[in-house]
Amino acid sequence: MSREDLNWEVEEACREAWPAALETVALGWMFRRSGGRIRRPNSANPLRGQRGAPEGVVDAAEAFYGGHGQAPLFRVPEIAAELEPELDRRGYGWEGGTIHLHADIDALAGGQFDDVTVSQAPSERWFEARFRTGGYDGAERRVFREMTGLIVGDRAFVSCERDGQIAAFAFGVIRNGLLVIEAVETDAGFRQQGLGRRTVGGLIGWARRAGAQAGCLQVVADNTPARALYASLGFNRELYRYHYRRKTTAA
Template sequence: MAEGQTCTFFGEFARRATGSADDIELSNQASSEWRATWAAIHRASEATARIFGAMTELIALPKAFASCRLDGRIVAIAYGVIHKRFLVVEAVATDPGYRQQGHAARTIAKLIDWAQKQRAVAGCLQVVSDNEPARALYRSLGFNRELYRYHHLRKDIAK
């Protein structure tokens, strides 16, 4: 059974200007609050959150973790990794109570600003195919060329 169709989008940074937001914090490591926000938004189990945290700590390339803070708490997150002047944006998430308010857009724009300062010229990210609000957000940030799609296959096993 096919499930979870995902699109990978590409965007060149030279074709667009990015904005900078004072409410977005950047760090080269994911703070415990950043990781807790990721886990809460994704409703991740303790084991899944621990594995995700360990994986992000092992990234050896230049990386930045972005947090959008509102009223003292993190409401949107993302991180980016640069390889050969190419930014890969990952883990974009916004607290459900704060969606459609521009927090994710400012968070990703701050990552793009950081990446451009590191001499990155383009980037990519992935999104679930039927998440139209996220796709519209990414298009607005210049990620408008679809590179490919994929999906996962799951075999139903009779019990």
């Protein structure tokens, strides 16, 4: 597989691992909307292939998001950066620099652990842990619950318990043999104990048994602890980066 093919395979798998409630395609871009604060399912994302002229794409996105009472937000990966000059011209700021990491499944450290639970669907306790660490309000909890029900493909929700509560958790989705790792978090009271590594390792072990051939994830560029965790698991290959563009000046 060429580097370009791999990049777009990862781009699609990561998008589908966190589906949006509403997705509309126009001019080679997908406009996604779910509500809540999470940027990825509330942003315009490029699709592989021919895309429209930047001015037309930005016009269409502004009309779409404006029609829903939402400020337009663009997710701009390095592999599809043609909107940058037009976004600069219209006063869109830059935020949320993120890295795509990738590794063959055999290069990743994973296994089965007695204290790591793997389930096909999220339990109420898993949701409670996610909401507790994420600080979600009522509407955002509903959005997140609905998102998990939209996921297509093999999926697993993993958790690691300490002192009678879920101390670390994550979920993963396999798309076309590629494991996408999502929502990795350790409760603040249980950090520096290796629980995140055990939890993600349990997810990797599940994916290997399920026939995944490779794994990928997205990590905020300046999140040093998370990057160290993923490097320790074998995620040492950076594919490409992306960031968001949000309007910061009046039109």
